[in-house]
Amino acid sequence: MVMKKLFLPLLVLLSLVSLSSQAAIDAYQFDDPEKEALYKKLVKELRCTVCQNQDIGDSNAGLAQDLRRKTYEMVSAGKDEDFVLDYMAQRYGDFVLYRPRLQSNTLLLWIGPFIILIVAVFLLLKFIRRSEDEIPLSETDREAAEQLLERDE
Amino acid sequence: MKRYLIPLAVFIVLVILLAAGLKNDPKYIPSPFIGKPAPEFDLPLLHQPQQQLKKADLMGQVWLLNVWASWCVSCRAEHEVVKRFVAMNIAPVYGLNYKDNPDDAKGWLNALGNPYKSSLMDIKGDVGIDWGVYGVPETFVIDKKGIVRYKQVGPLTNAIVDEKILPLLQTLNAEAD
Numbered sequence: 001m002v003m004k005k006l007f008l009p010l011l012v013l014l015s016l017v018s019l020s021s022q023a024a025i026d027a028y029q030f031d032d033p034e035k036e037a038l039y040k041k042l043v044k045e046l047r048c049t050v051c052q053n054q055d056i057g058d059s060n061a062g063l064a065q066d067l068r069r070k071t072y073e074m075v076s077a078g079k080d081e082d083f084v085l086d087y088m089a090q091r092y093g094d095f096v097l098y099r100p101r102l103q104s105n106t107l108l109l110w111i112g113p114f115i116i117l118i119v120a121v122f123l124l125l126k127f128i129r130r131s132e133d134e135i136p137l138s139e140t141d142r143e144a145a146e147q148l149l150e151r152d153e
Numbered sequence: 154m155k156r157y158l159i160p161l162a163v164f165i166v167l168v169i170l171l172a173a174g175l176k177n178d179p180k181y182i183p184s185p186f187i188g189k190p191a192p193e194f195d196l197p198l199l200h201q202p203q204q205q206l207k208k209a210d211l212m213g214q215v216w217l218l219n220v221w222a223s224w225c226v227s228c229r230a231e232h233e234v235v236k237r238f239v240a241m242n243i244a245p246v247y248g249l250n251y252k253d254n255p256d257d258a259k260g261w262l263n264a265l266g267n268p269y270k271s272s273l274m275d276i277k278g279d280v281g282i283d284w285g286v287y288g289v290p291e292t293f294v295i296d297k298k299g300i301v302r303y304k305q306v307g308p309l310t311n312a313i314v315d316e317k318i319l320p321l322l323q324t325l326n327a328e329a330d
Contacts, residue, residue: 049182049287062252063287066278091192091285093185 028072039075042084043068047096055098184285186301191293192283196273199250199258206247206273212299215325217246219269220281220291222253223261228290231308232265238314239268243322248272251281251289294318296325
């Protein structure tokens, strides 16, 4: 009952929260729609280090604004995606990349799921094969089982 | 028996890993600068804006860079720690006055005391970005060859100075130029 009463206010509250997180707006002008698309892609790929579960495009933190400005400056100057990502990772560490790169310390992260999948398929096949191999009940066993079941009834 | 033990063992391992994960501080981000050359800078001084200081001017000595701002509340608490450290006269501390108003910054130092050899003005915060600053105050220890050897994110405390920075400075000061 209490839950029901709380539900509507909570819903309203949550919708406000999600609205406020969309509030970061800068007026950056691009001479080229491709650069604009790259900028929009990059600010979604970079994590804000102050507000860790937001990308820099979504955050109002001062640092996120500065990093957006930096990203804008680099993109307008014609730098490509890798240049900007390298620039950020050199300063703030791999942590700022929402999509970890394939390198020695992230190898397990990338191939781990495939290893788990292979192991799971292997175990599943083994399990299926074992249940197929099961020896069928002999006639005497079946009778014994039926007798036991009848006794229960 | 074995078939019950395996899920139990998996469960226990999982609990241990998750419990260890809880102890990690999610705010802590390992700095990519440790062991690497300190980023370049060339900035005007807070008290003599016509004068610039750059990284090359500080080579050959062990020094600390303390990132601060007058708007930063925890810098106020840290300031006493910085003053105590500077009074020991072991290594100079340079300030990086990060995204601040110069007048506010000077007023702040007048009111609280100025332990810095000098403070560099980084009004736009560009040098802060080059140094990977994300949580003011931050403190870097730079060795004689200009390599970053330690980074503290968040305020210094007397305990951190005594247990981490002083022993580190002892080894760094003993290193050859």
